[in-house]
Amino acid sequence: MQSLKILIVDDDPVTRSLLSKRLIKADYEVEAAENGIEAVRMIATKYYDVVLTDLMMPGGVDGIGVLESAKENNFKTEVVLITAHGSIDNAIVAMKKGAVDYLQKPINFDELFLRLEKIQNLKHLVKNANDLREAMDVTEQTSSETIQTLEMTVADLENQLAQMKSILAQQDLTADMRIQMALNS
Amino acid sequence: MNMPETAPGKLAKAAAAAPQVKLSALNGIKRPVKIKPDEIQLLANYIYGIAGIHIEASKAYLIETRLGRMLEAENCSTYSEFYQKARADGTKTIEKKIIDAITTNETLFFRDANPFELLKHKILPEVIDKHASKSIATPIRIWSAACSTGQEIYSIAIVLKELLGNAKLNVKLTGTDLSDAAIRAASYGSYNKFEIERGLPKDRLQRYFTTDGANWKIKDDIRAMAMFRKLNLMHPFTAMGKFDIIFCRNVAIYFKLEDRKKLFNKIADVLEPDGYLIIGSTESLTGVCPRFVPKRHLKSIFYQLR
Numbered sequence: 001m002q003s004l005k006i007l008i009v010d011d012d013p014v015t016r017s018l019l020s021k022r023l024i025k026a027d028y029e030v031e032a033a034e035n036g037i038e039a040v041r042m043i044a045t046k047y048y049d050v051v052l053t054d055l056m057m058p059g060g061v062d063g064i065g066v067l068e069s070a071k072e073n074n075f076k077t078e079v080v081l082i083t084a085h086g087s088i089d090n091a092i093v094a095m096k097k098g099a100v101d102y103l104q105k106p107i108n109f110d111e112l113f114l115r116l117e118k119i120q121n122l123k124h125l126v127k128n129a130n131d132l133r134e135a136m137d138v139t140e141q142t143s144s145e146t147i148q149t150l151e152m153t154v155a156d157l158e159n160q161l162a163q164m165k166s167i168l169a170q171q172d173l174t175a176d177m178r179i180q181m182a183l184n185s
Numbered sequence: 186m187n188m189p190e191t192a193p194g195k196l197a198k199a200a201a202a203a204p205q206v207k208l209s210a211l212n213g214i215k216r217p218v219k220i221k222p223d224e225i226q227l228l229a230n231y232i233y234g235i236a237g238i239h240i241e242a243s244k245a246y247l248i249e250t251r252l253g254r255m256l257e258a259e260n261c262s263t264y265s266e267f268y269q270k271a272r273a274d275g276t277k278t279i280e281k282k283i284i285d286a287i288t289t290n291e292t293l294f295f296r297d298a299n300p301f302e303l304l305k306h307k308i309l310p311e312v313i314d315k316h317a318s319k320s321i322a323t324p325i326r327i328w329s330a331a332c333s334t335g336q337e338i339y340s341i342a343i344v345l346k347e348l349l350g351n352a353k354l355n356v357k358l359t360g361t362d363l364s365d366a367a368i369r370a371a372s373y374g375s376y377n378k379f380e381i382e383r384g385l386p387k388d389r390l391q392r393y394f395t396t397d398g399a400n401w402k403i404k405d406d407i408r409a410m411a412m413f414r415k416l417n418l419m420h421p422f423t424a425m426g427k428f429d430i431i432f433c434r435n436v437a438i439y440f441k442l443e444d445r446k447k448l449f450n451k452i453a454d455v456l457e458p459d460g461y462l463i464i465g466s467t468e469s470l471t472g473v474c475p476r477f478v479p480k481r482h483l484k485s486i487f488y489q490l491r
């Protein structure tokens with residue numbers, strides 16, 4: 001499966017650069033935004049598997065704003081928040097709004113990679129489940145066509161048999177006449 | 186003179202002071218309990234008794250995968266013990282949890298699009314016309330038997346809404362299911378991203394749902410069209426009155442043939458004379474209920490009383 005497409009959102013150029021370099025080195029596809037507004041613009045035009053965003057950012061759109069925008073665009077996008085030590089409450093608000101995880105600064109890269117692996121595993125599982133469901137749909141579709149045809153055919157044959165039976169039971173007609181009528185029906 | 190405590194001495198002291206811990210917790214990895222052959226029959230009979238679901242011996246793994254976690258939660262070390270505990274529970278709390286766990290809640294919005302097209306283009310227009318021509322206005326009654334967590338009922342509601350627009354129509358949707366948990370969830374109407382991912386294109390999602398944290402919740406005007414209650418299909422349900430349209434999809438597959446026959450006969454009893462029955466796309470009533478005659482329209486089959 002392809003590597004995760006990650007968007008880094010942080011107003012600090014040093015953090016952006018550091019994260020980008022480490023993630024690119026780990027074979028992820030990385031893009032970066034300087035602030036929330038730029039991030040929202042980028043999210044509107046392109047799909048990202050993961051958005052890694054600072055919680056507190058100046059400029060009108062903060063991490064929560066980025067989160068909301070990402071979720072609106074595509075609910076498959078997972079958002080991880082980077083929080084300063086001491087703003088756990090905000091992080092929890094964000095989790096309730098659909099963020100998948102949060103990391104505290106200074107970022108522990110081992111932890112970051114573990115979290116990204118977890119996201120990747122989850123996506124694998126979801127893809128497997130979807131593939132299974134698709135296969136099931138195809139099977140169900142084909143079977144249902146066959147079963148429906150059989151159902152109608154059986155109903156039709158039952159009708160014909162019932163008709164024949166009633167004709168053959170007509171005592172006031174000769175056997176030959178009855179057979180003739182039954183065959184014609 | 187006091188000697189400083191040695192490390193082993195400290196550990197021994199701490200161990201003596203610690204509360205008794207279950208040995209299993211110290212083992213680290215818990216091995217799931219395996220069900221024994223005689224226990225399979227015991228539990229299969231019990232499940233049949235409370236839910237009508239027929240589990241053959243070859244499907245014993247279902248019992249393990251569905252009830253395994255409950256065993257741990259109830260602190261039982263064997264399935265016999267678990268069964269006894271469930272039977273002895275006068276509040277039926279364990280029984281309810283077993284039902285929640287054992288019933289397959291596999292359901293999607295607009296599962297297999299065809300019946301909903303059928304509803305929109307043939308069945309609903311016919312039913313609406315029929316009711317309009319009646320001298321006394323009666324509500325159109327639609328029942329989703331085994332509605333699970335509500336996706337089917339809300340899908341029907343959405344089709345109705347799209348057909349009628351703002352026109353007022355006297356329609357009553359009823360959803361029933363055996364599982365209390367499923368009924369609660371259906372009634373609440375909030376779905377996670379996996380549940381809405383299939384079957385709901387973005388425009389329908391935005392038109393009929395609002396965001397609810399990380400979930401999507403059905404909008405009030407749609408929710409108001411439906412009512413939910415618990416019902417065991419093995420029990421009588423004539424008290425529900427008669428319905429114009431009945432959906433009974435992919436639940437009879439869990440029953441024995443004789444129970445299927447009984448079920449569809451009971452359904453025939455609560456269907457209006459010119460009512461419509463829709464079953465699962467891979468199900469058949471041949472040899473099950475001769476009171477129904479199949480009819481084909483577009484890519485679907487529906488049944489009416491003979």
